[in-house]
Structures are given as structure tokens and as C-alpha cells.
Amino acid sequence: MTPSHLTQSDAKRTPRKRARRGTSLTSRVAAPVAAADADHLLDTHAAAAFLGVAPRTLYKWAAQGRLPVIRLGRSVRFRMSALRALVQEHEEPATIPLAGAIGALVGAGTEPATLTRP
Numbered sequence: 485m486t487p488s489h490l491t492q493s494d495a496k497r498t499p500r501k502r503a504r505r506g507t508s509l510t511s512r513v514a515a516p517v518a519a520a521d522a523d524h525l526l527d528t529h530a531a532a533a534f535l536g537v538a539p540r541t542l543y544k545w546a547a548q549g550r551l552p553v554i555r556l557g558r559s560v561r562f563r564m565s566a567l568r569a570l571v572q573e574h575e576e577p578a579t580i581p582l583a584g585a586i587g588a589l590v591g592a593g594t595e596p597a598t599l600t601r602p
Contacts, residue, residue, distance in 0.1 A: 525554060525561040534567055 532539040542562065545551040551570060554561040 524564045526564060526567070528560055528562070531562040531567055534564075535571070 526534065528539045528542055532542055535542075542551065543560070546553045546560070551562065552566050554563065
């Protein structure tokens with residue numbers, strides 16, 4: 485059955501997305517990221533989504549020794565604890581104290597006005 489705005493020939497030409505066997509995008513990304521277990525193993529796509537980088541970047545970091553991996557046959561897995569440690573290693577404090585910057589912006593122009601008679 486085709487949608488009303490498509491003709492029969494258009495429906496045949498519409499490409500269908502092929503799903504990977506046994507896994508869905510939500511099981512590879514959302515569920516592992518939400519897991520609280522520190523030793524949870526993530527596949528390359530889920531680990532890349534967690535860090536916000538491309539899967540190729542993870543392979544490069546693993547080859548450089550910056551990120552430990554677990555190899556299961558041809559599969560590569562990453563520990564959630566290793567990913568969190570990588571993030572903590574690169575965490576930097578704010579260079580401008582927010583309280584001072586916001587106080588300077590908010591405090592400007594709040595001095596009490598004085599009335600003077602001409």
C-alpha cells in the first residue's frame with residue numbers, strides 16, 4: 485500500500501533503509517549511554533555518539549594508545565569507565581569566573597541615582 489501522494493512507480497523507487505541485524509539505533513546508542521554501570525561495554529557507534537566524535541576517531545585514538553579497547557573477535561568494544569576517564573582528563577576549568585563576569589554585567593548601572601537640582 486502506497487501513501488496517497490505517491491504513485492505506484494514512485495513507491496517502488498523510494499529507497500528503504502536497511503536495518504542491521506540484531507541491533508537497532510536505540511539499543512546501540514540510547515540504552516548504553518543511559519546505563520549507570522561503569523564497566524558497561526559499548527560498540528564503536530555508541531561510544532562515538534557518547535563522546536560526540538566520529539567512529540574513525542575512536543579507532544585512531546585506540547591505535548595511538550590514548551583509549552583502551554577490548555577486542556572480541558573482529559569486534560571492538562570500549563568500557564564506559566574508560567570513556568568517562570578520557571572526558572575527565574580533558575576537562576578544563578572555566579577561564580573566566582562566571583560569578584565575577586555576571587556580577588560585572590548585572591551590577592553595571594545599578595548604583596542609586598542621586599537627584600541634583602539645577
